[in-house]
Amino acid sequence: MILCLTHSQDTFTIDLVQQRLEALGYEGFRFNSDEFGTKYRLRYRLHATGPQYELRCGNRVIDAREIRGVWYRKMWDLQVPPSLDPAYVPAFLKEYRTSLHIFLDSLDVPWINRMDLDHAVGANKLMQLTAARSVGLHVPQTLFSNHAEDAIRFFDDHGGNVVVKLHGALSKSMDGKSDFFPTTRLRKEDVPMLESLSACPMILQEYVPKDRELRVIYIDGDFYTGSLRAPELTDWRTGNTTLVSWETWELPAAVEEKIHDMMTLLGLPFGAIDMIVRPDGEHVFLEVNPQGEWGMLEKYLGFPIAATIAEKLVNRIEQYG
Structure with missing residues (x-):
């Protein structure tokens, strides 16, 4: 059995992966x-032969020893029973989160991706940029600061060609319909607003002219790359997403190798990587999202991403023994 760790609103991608696993x-x-x-109900018992973990859902009982692999798609915040007294909500969340992680930590099996590495990389864009630069990928000049003077100097040093963004995304989807702060071109008239950085540190990067934006799906050595032309937008999700037209893109072999x-350095067998192709053809790394969206590429370009995830995980399981 393979545990597919996701959330109740997940559709399409989860179904395709499960179909291929079956x-x-x-x-x-x-x-x-x-x-x-x-x-769900969780049970832990310590027997003379060792610990026993069980996950119950309705009449279904799953012994942790039955689980041979985990596909870590996404994890969402816990739902709180509407009847629960608000005074007990903090304890409810704390104890259920602890119980969940005790169960997941017990699964010493192949994962795509391992949760600890997934979270560590996803929560640290500066780690990503450092890793990308160390393997030879081109990355934009970057500043992460809560200090207005630093930001203003960075803006001036780059001749005003700077974008600004939050370290963490506010949106959970690729369609831009949820609340999110998009990557935004910083204008001269916006510079005085940098005085507010003390309330919210932000990332500033040199503006990279672009011919195309890429979403690269990396799965244990395989690549599926979609591209789009959106040169008039800093973040394509700020436009009318119904007009976005994904096209296939062939990454140069040297870029794939890097x-x-x-990804090997970061310990991730899966990641959704955002890149820019400059007008001169140079590929520029922006970030890797260990839980990034890819359903649109499977749907519109016919990439067998779900099947590849299932196959790569099964390969790891069979090699693991």
Whole structure:
């Protein structure tokens, strides 16, 4: 059995991966992380032969020893029962989060991706940029600061060609319909607003002229790359997403090799990588999202991403023994 760790609103991608797992002879059990405190029961017992962990959902009982691999798609915040007294909500969240991680930490099996590495990389864009530069990928000049003088000097040093963005995304989707702060070109008239950085540190980067934006899906050495032309937008999600037209893109072999080296260095078998192709053809690394969206590439370009995730995980399981 393979545990598919996701959330209750996940559609399309989770179904495709489970279908391929079943075709390969493995049952995929969908575990909606946000419903853990409302629809699941967890039991831990310490026997003379060792610990026993059980996950219960309705009449279904899963012994942790049955789980041979984990696909870590996403984890969402826990749902709180509406009948719960607000005074008990902090304890509810704390204890259920602890229980969930005790269960997941017990799974000494192949993961795509391992949760600790997934979270560490996803939460640290500066680590990503450092790793990308170390393997030879081109990355933009970057400043992360809460100090207005630093930001103003950075703006001036780059002749005003600077974009600004939050370190963490506010949106959970690629369609731009949720609340999010997009990557924004900083204008001269915006510079006085940098005095407010003390309230919210932000990332400033040199503006990179672009011919295309790329979403590169990396799966354990395989690549699926979609591209789009959106030169008039700093962040394509700020436009009308119904007009966005994804096209296939062939990464140069040297760029693929460097991305592979970076992902190996970060310990991630899966990642959604954002890049820019400059008008001169140079590929510029922006970031890697260990839980990035890819359904649009499978849907519009026909990439077998879901099947590849399932196959790569099964390969790791069979090699693990």
